[in-house]
Amino acid sequence: MDQNVIYIIISLVSIAIGIIAGKFIFAKDTKKQVAEAESQAQKIISEAELKAETTKKEKILEAKEKFVQLKSEHDKEVLDRNRKISDAENRIKQKEISINQKEASLEKQVKDNEAIKENLNRQIEVVNHKRTELEKHQEEHIRRLEKIAGLTADEAKAQLVESLKNEAQTQALALQQEIIEDARQKANKEARKIIIQSIQRTAAEQTIENTVTVFNLESDEIKGQIIGREGRNIRAIEASTGVDLIVDDTPEAIILSSFDPLRREIARLSLQRLVADGRIHPARIEEVVEKTRKQLEEQVMEIGERTVIELGIHGLHKELVRIVGKMRFRSSYGQNLLMHSRETANLCGIMAAELGLNVKLAKRAGLLHDIGKVPDEETELSHALLGAKLAEKYGENPAVVNAIGAHHDEMEMQYVISPIIQACDAISGARPGARREIMQQYIQRIKDLETLAISYPGVEKAYAIQAGRELRVIVEADKVGDSDSDKLSFEIAQKIQTEMTYPGQIKVTVIREKRAVNVAR
Known part of the structure; x- marks a missing residue:
């Protein structure tokens, strides 16, 4: 019997006994009540047993159904397992058949390969035999050829x-x-x-600087005031400005002579102020000259700033701007230095644009390439090296520094714009009307250069080019060797330096070329 049923029956019996006991306690004085209680208890017990029996039967039915279900599932699992085992056995049998077939095929291939190997060995032996015979024939053929050809x-x-x-x-x-x-x-x-x-694309001015300036007067009477008593005024002017005043018979004019245009301009402006003021004496002269010098310094800065703005150059150091302004009062071979530098900068910009290079950098280098010609103090460096030193000092781009120092081949060219600056400088200086030199002196200097070079043994031809700034010497290759060319170039340069007078510098290039010429007929 199920434990739950038993538990229920016991509970019911306990309840009945309790009820009966209770009733017995409260009604013990009457037998009737006791009998009824016993009857009810008996009835409750009967009902409980009946109910327990019913519950028992239900539980037994449920257990049987559960058993049947579990048995069915177990039979199903056994069938599935047997089916899988059967499938696995079939696969194993198929694999065994396949393996047996492959083993038979491999045995056949091994036998075939052994036959092929034997065949190949026989063929190799035949080939080796034929090759030996061929080598013998080749050696015999070579001996015959050697015998015939000697x-x-x-x-x-x-x-x-x-x-x-x-x-x-x-x-x-x-x-x-x-x-x-x-x-x-x-x-x-x-x-x-x-x-x-x-x-x-460049419009160049055809102007040439002179070394003298004419100061015009309203009358010749002012000449006496300028000269002063015993010439003290004119001596004071010359001492303060560094300019020679030439007072001659030229009517209403005084000539200011100096190689430095800046000094001439200071002297001219000072005289203009002194004459307009009327008070001309040594103390007043020194005061006016000093004031004019300061004003001209401001004008130099204005000229420099205006130049860099017109050329579109930005970020230039103030000291370099001042040097650019000073170029307005300097000349080179009679050519105004600022005009030459501006012209070179424009040419550099145009040429850089044609070549697809940095236009602003090229114009910057072109403008600054001659800043070494306007130093604040004397130095033994050439103007190209001095200009490179100044540019480096004031933080210019290394390409600009190299272009300035190399535009006369005094430094090695390391950037693309360097040869452009050199070419544009030559174009600006060599164009007609740019510079002034007496024709006879120029022609004679060219002749002297070429004659000096031809006087050396082994020199075939000599040509002075680039307005006499370079001497090309062509030597005979059979008479002058490579080492002799270096020595000849040095000797010619030394002789030019000691025996001739010339502006700037002259580069001596010795060319030794071996030519083999044949004519096909």
Whole structure:
């Protein structure tokens, strides 16, 4: 019997007993009540037993159904497991059949390979035998050829290699010469095109600076005031300005003579103020000259600032701006230095634009390339090296510094814009009307340069180019070697330096060229 049923029956019995006991306690005095209680208890017990029996039967039915269900599931699992085992056995049998077939096939292949190997070995033996016979025939053939030609195989091979080598060198030299010539023609054509375009797009002034300035007077009476008693006024003016005053018979004019245009301008402005004021004496002269000098310094800064603004150059150090302004009062071979620098800057900008380079950097270098010609103090450095030093001191771009120092080949060119600055400087200085020199002196100097070079043994021709700033010396290759060329260049440069008078510097280039010319007919 199920424990739950028993528990229920016991609970009911306990309840009945309790009820009966209770009733018995409260009604013990009557037997009737006791009998009724016993009857009710008996009835309750009967009902409880009946209910317990019913519950028992239900539980037994449920257990049977559960058992049938579990048995069915177990049978199903057994069937599935048997089916899987059967499938696995079938697969194993198929694999065994496949393995047996492959094993039989491999055994057959091994037998076939052994047959092929034997066949190949027989063929290799035949080939080795034929090769041995061929080598014997080849050796016999070579001996016959050597006997006929009178040369060994190594000698014949060496002659053939040498012949092919000479022929290849000849063809390579011809091809190299064609390529070089073609490249030279294209480069010259393109360079001429760029230079012509740059020059055509630049409008240059045809003015030349003089070393004297004429100061006009209202009357000749003022000459006496300027000279002063015993010449004290004119001496004071000359001492304060560093300019020579030439008072001659020229009516209503005084000539101011000085190689420095800045000094001449100070003297001219000072005289203009003194004459307008009327008070001319040494103390007043010194006062006016000093005031004029200060005002001219301010004007120099204004000229420099206006120049850099017009050229579109920004971020220039104030000291470099002042030096640019001072260029207005300097000249080179009679050419105004500021005009020359501006012209060079414009040419550099145009040429850089044609070549696809940095236009602003090129214009900057072109403007500053001659700043070494207006130093504040004397120095033994050339103007190109001094200019590079100043540019580096005031924080300029290394490319600009190199272009300034290398525009006369005194430094090695390290940037692309350096040769552009050199070319534009030469264009600006060599154009007609740019600089002044007496024609006879110029021609004589050119002749003297060429004559001096030709006087050396082994020199075939000599040409003075770039307005006499470079001497090209062509020597005979058979008489002058490479080491002799260096020595000859040095000796000619030393002789020019000691025996001739010339402006600026002269570069001596010795060219030694070996030419092989043949004519095909």
